[in-house]
Amino acid sequence: MTAVLVLGGTGWLGSRLVDALLTTGADVICLARGSSTLPGDARLIPRDRDADDAYDAVLRDWDAIVDLTSNRHHGVRALEALAGHAGHWLTVSTVSVYASNDTAGDDETAALVDGGPVGDYAADKAAIEAAAVERVHDRLTVVRPGLIVGPGDPSDRGGYWPGRFALAGSGPVLAPAAADGRVQVIDVRDLAEWIARTAVSAPVGALNAVGSSVALGTVLDEAARIAGFTGQRVDAPSEWLVEQQVQYWAGPRSLPLWLPDGMPGFANRSRDRYVATGGTERSLLAILHDVLEDERRRGFDRARRSGLTRAEERELLDTYLASAT
Structure with a gap:
């Protein structure tokens, strides 16, 4: 053994x-x-x-x-x-x-x-x-x-978007207008299984354990769809969000997965060695479905380590929509 x-x-x-x-x-x-x-x-x-x-x-x-x-x-x-x-x-x-x-x-x-x-x-x-x-x-x-996501995520990043779209329902949701943004995640279950298999076999040196790189817009679209969201997604420019002291990526008063401009390699790393050593990747849709169910169990309106509270979001939405009229 x-x-x-x-x-x-x-x-x-x-x-x-x-x-x-x-x-x-x-x-x-x-x-x-x-x-x-x-x-x-x-x-x-x-x-x-x-x-x-x-x-x-x-x-x-x-x-x-x-x-x-x-x-x-x-x-x-x-x-x-x-x-x-x-x-x-x-x-x-x-x-x-x-x-x-x-x-x-x-x-x-x-x-x-x-x-x-x-x-x-x-x-x-x-x-x-x-x-x-x-x-x-x-x-x-x-x-x-890369960014580890999946049910039970203690950072509250990976589940923010499906959870927020579900919480909003037919109401508005604030999102970054970051058309060039990328997202590259790995599900905690896929990562754990790869580590376990590799630990009991031969060493493989260094490798990136990451999933496929996809557009942030695609993640938002799919998260809204599976959450049954029927409201308006308000895409605010990065400059405006920064002026309002909204944080990138993670933490309080943030928009998770949003990155500054000028980082094309951060969520777009090679995963060839991971795949060659047996690394697997469940689909984005499967991940979003699972984290949505996890968010539902944990409570959409709970205190979060990452993201905007719904009250913060509504205040920002009121400010942005008022300035746009």
Whole structure:
């Protein structure tokens, strides 16, 4: 039986990964803070990864070790302690490690960010990658996902648009007039299944785990259609949205998936290596249907980590429509 240590495993992607690893027949142990219940026969070793003895309980040989962290200190210390015990090391990184988003279709050979303060997401992930290359370069897989979406998304980005169109019904919805914007997502279930299959097989180096790049307008159209939206979609120019302090991409008072102009490569990365190594992609329509049902279960008008509240949106709509008359 393949022995797999997951550093993490109790969060959104992590729990999906543990499920997927168990379906391969692996013996799975997770080292993580807290006492979350794990699926099946997976076992949890509760540890604070800041502690001096964080990894003492797992100092044994493993067929594979998967580290999900974005904490630079945790990632580097884990490699220092455990690199010699792993037949295969798989680190979950991000496409945010790339230094430039200027060129559509860039592959894994594109330059990475070089340096940056601790606490900067891209710089921390790049530093973890560099430490992994140094210590386990011939036994290493680095997976760089794009935006991860799907049911249960704790960031509230992927479900915002179908949820908002469903909440609005026949009322208006504010959207960015970003005709050239692109969206490139990966469903959490597809990503977890790929990581699980790859962890118990041969290392594959670095690759982008991303779906097909599609126009933001297509995502909005399909989200509105499946939500049964019959109202007016009000597409406001980027300049006006910025003036109104609407944020890009994620977080409070944002329009999720909207990006600044001049980033043609951000949501348009090559996915050839992911596909060549067995990576799969469920359809945009299937993803939108699933996240709509998830949004319905969680409540369309709940407090969100990303997006506009309906009250913020109505105020912005009133201001924009008044200025346009």
